[in-house]
Amino acid sequence: MISTKKIQMVDLKGQYEKIKNEVDLGIQEVLNTTAFINGPAVKEFQANLEAYLNVKHVIPCANGTDALQIAMMALDLKPGDEVITASFTYVATAEVIGLLGLTPVLVDVYPNTFDIDIEAIERNITPKTKAIVPVHLFGQCADMERIMALAKKHNLFVIEDVAQAIGADYTFSNGTVAKAGTIGTIGCTSFFPSKNLGCYGDGGAMYTNDDVLAKKMRMIAHHGQSVQYVHDVLGVNSRLDTIQAAVLKVKLKHLDEYAAARNLVADYYDKAFANNSKLKTPIRVKNSTHVFHQYTLQLNGVDRTKLREQLAERGIPAMIYYPIPLHMQNAYKNDRFKNSDFPITEKLCATVLSLPMHTEMDEDMLKYITDNVLDLLK
Ligand SMILES: *Cc1c(COP(=O)(O)O)cnc(C)c1O
Numbered sequence: 001m002i003s004t005k006k007i008q009m010v011d012l013k014g015q016y017e018k019i020k021n022e023v024d025l026g027i028q029e030v031l032n033t034t035a036f037i038n039g040p041a042v043k044e045f046q047a048n049l050e051a052y053l054n055v056k057h058v059i060p061c062a063n064g065t066d067a068l069q070i071a072m073m074a075l076d077l078k079p080g081d082e083v084i085t086a087s088f089t090y091v092a093t094a095e096v097i098g099l100l101g102l103t104p105v106l107v108d109v110y111p112n113t114f115d116i117d118i119e120a121i122e123r124n125i126t127p128k129t130k131a132i133v134p135v136h137l138f139g140q141c142a143d144m145e146r147i148m149a150l151a152k153k154h155n156l157f158v159i160e161d162v163a164q165a166i167g168a169d170y171t172f173s174n175g176t177v178a179k180a181g182t183i184g185t186i187g188c189t190s191f192f193p194s195k196n197l198g199c200y201g202d203g204g205a206m207y208t209n210d211d212v213l214a215k216k217m218r219m220i221a222h223h224g225q226s227v228q229y230v231h232d233v234l235g236v237n238s239r240l241d242t243i244q245a246a247v248l249k250v251k252l253k254h255l256d257e258y259a260a261a262r263n264l265v266a267d268y269y270d271k272a273f274a275n276n277s278k279l280k281t282p283i284r285v286k287n288s289t290h291v292f293h294q295y296t297l298q299l300n301g302v303d304r305t306k307l308r309e310q311l312a313e314r315g316i317p318a319m320i321y322y323p324i325p326l327h328m329q330n331a332y333k334n335d336r337f338k339n340s341d342f343p344i345t346e347k348l349c350a351t352v353l354s355l356p357m358h359t360e361m362d363e364d365m366l367k368y369i370t371d372n373v374l375d376l377l378k
Pocket residue numbers: 063064065066089090092093135161163164189190191192202203204
């Protein structure tokens with residue numbers, strides 16, 4: 001049976017239709033008041049997100065990449081300082097490290113969870129290491145308890161890249177539960193439209209429980225300004241538009257419901273693909289909930305290019321996140337890395353395939369997708 005609706009990797013239109021009235025009203029209010037920059041919706045969204053995350057400070061900014069950059073600027077990292085991050089991630093994480101003249105030290109990830117390999121972090125710590133940037137890739141938290149213990153032992157900052165995992169809960173061994181991004185020194189997120197909490201343009205935020213860092217990040221995001229026209233530190237211009245904040249205010253109320261919808265999709269895929277030796281479904285860890293920014297399969301002995309083409313012919317999109325490891329990108333090639341340092345990342349880049357994952361998927365679609373994937377693998 002062919003699904004009557006077009007299958008997309010994400011369906012922002014379908015999601016919008018359901019909240020249209022409220023979103024339109026919020027945007028209209030911004031237009032009516034013309035408070036396009038730093039209007040009331042920005043403060044309101046900030047306060048709502050602080051409450052949702054149970055974190056002292058949310059500092060909105062223009063996008064997730066800026067959030068990472070401002071976080072590193074606020075920590076006074078200096079050229080030559082080493083920052084350890086995962087080799088299997090979106091480029092933004094390593095990009096800002098390089099932009100600030102810091103040294104990105106890439107390490108491999110775990111094959112089951114796609115998250116940063118903690119033994120590899122430890123092996124790469126030197127006297128120059130200042131920070132670790134774990135990425136909660138695809139929507140599940142890295143092992144923050146172990147990362148925080150390692151950071152404490154070596155006196156390192158931890159900047160969580162939570163762009164793909166907003167809303168995920170991490171549970172410590174003592175039972176304490178914390179939202180992804182509120183555990184490290186600073187958490188950085190993105191409100192890019194396709195992210196789990198996406199606006200209708202660009203947006204991002206930093207989170208922290210540290211009052212001094214919060215003040216500093218707010219200052220850096222506003223030209224390093226403490227009082228108007230007084231500039232105490234070198235800053236940037238990075239703001240969340242009021243219109244975007246108005247959209248986010250509405251969508252934040254639905255975030256948990258959206259995560260639940262994503263989990264239903266993941267459950268359906270998991271069940272359909274269980275016991276198929278050509279497909280490895282995503283592993284769910286005990287100490288983190290999964291918000292399924294992506295549903296990413298690992299293929300075993302399958303011609304991925306051909307499968308993708310055949311799926312496309314049947315109206316099913318599938319994406320490769322990410323096709324080329326960072327250590328093999330021209331911009332990040334470095335004498336300190338050898339290709340053999342990243343066997344897992346290289347294998348993942350060659351074998352992963354992400355299927356459609358969004359809040360508007362119905363059973364017809366899921367049946368159509370899974371039936372066709374299984375049919376093509378016969
Ligand atoms: C999307 C993303 C970013 C960057 O966010 P932008 O808002 O696009 O700048 C950073 N890190 C990860 C892991 C991401 O997925």
